Amino acid sequence: MHKARAFRPFKSLALLLASLFALCLSVPGWAFQTRIVSIPSTAMNRAFGATVVLPDDYARGSGAARYPVIYVLHGSGGSYADWTSNTHIGKLADRYHVILVMPDGGHESWYIDSPFDPASRYETYVGTEVVSYIDAHFRTLASRETRAITGLSMGGFGALRIALDHRETFGAAGSISGAVDPRNCEDEPGIDRVFGNPARHADFWTRNAIVEDADGFAHAHIALTIDCGVSDYFVQSNRALHDKLIALGVPHDYAERPGGHTWPYWSNAIRYQVLFFATSFRHNGWHSPARQV
Structure with a gap:
């Protein structure tokens, strides 16, 4: 007569815990740090919030490693908290x-220094003051070769406008669903x-439209990436910009993917843009801390 094998709950629990531990080790952990900072603007005589995300190895490293920076702008009606x-x-x-x-770029600033509203100086703020603050308070690689700027919708326009006007600051730029023709x-x-009244100040609107200033990229030596959803109402103006850049012989990455003017599209698109920028940084000689170990 065979004896029944006794159930050993502690041994089974130990095996379960060991399995769960092994599973945890196989899943990548995300230990980035998110900080909210207040960045002052001399141009606008006030301070604005900003979100800064630091990679995990920023805190874990020796404290000597420095990092490239990607500035990511929000859209119309948004804030510095939108992306996170x-x-x-x-x-x-x-x-x-x-x-x-x-x-933070304000609700409807379009990231320009407005001649019609002297209190709206967001190009100076983002393109100069924010960059100076970040370089002074974080371990950045403070060169145009390791600095990029991108954004969505109004922020896509702003990123390209700022990159063109501050080409000594940004070596790479992008636009996601960009309002490239305001x-x-x-x-x-x-x-x-x-922007002023569109009838009385049509020349200002035209002069600042990215589609009308595409030739500015011809000699800017900016690594450029642009994308837009095929169902987006800005897709035609993005195609027009793409065609002009091709005609001018400006190297750039251009993509259209399924989607519209929505967060699901932007959430997907930003992954490709950050990869593009990281690749650009490496082409300029940067080696990530992970590769230096």
């Missing part, structure tokens, strides 16, 4: 060993406050 609230962008800081900075946005509430 709606996407998993923080994981990209860990994956590519970069610092991500998301400054003349298509005349009905946007508040846009005339910074």
Whole structure:
């Protein structure tokens, strides 16, 4: 007669815990740090919030390693908290060993220094003051070769505008679903406050439209990436910009993917853009801390 084998709960529990531990080790951990900082603006005589995401090895390292920086701008009506609230962008800081900075650009600033509203000086703020603050307070690689800027919608316009006007600061730039022709946005509430009346100041609207200033990229030597969803209402103006860049012989990365003017599209697109920038940094001689170990 066979004896029944006794059930050993402690041994089974130990095996279960060991299995769970092994599973945890096989799943990549994300230990990036998110900080909210207040960055002052002399140009606008006030301070604005900004989100800074530091890769995990920023804190774990020796304290000597310095990192490239990618500035990521929000869209119309948004804030510095948009990207971290709606996407998993923080994981990209860990994956590519970069610092991500998301400054506040106001609700409808279009990231320009408006001649019609002297209190709206967001190009100076983001393109100069924010960069100076980040370089002074974090371990950055403070060169144009290791600094990039991108953004969505209004922020896509702003990123390209700032990159063109501050080409000594940014060596790479991108646009996601960018409003590259603000003349298509005349009905946007508040846009005339910074661009002026579209009828009386049509020349200012045209002069600042990225599609009309594509030749500015011909001699800027900026690593450029642009994408837009095929269902996005800005896709035609992005195609027009792409065609002009081709005609001018400007090297750039251009993509259209399924999707519209929505967070699911932007959440996906930012992954490709950060990869593009990290590749650009490496081409310029940067080696991530992970590769230096």
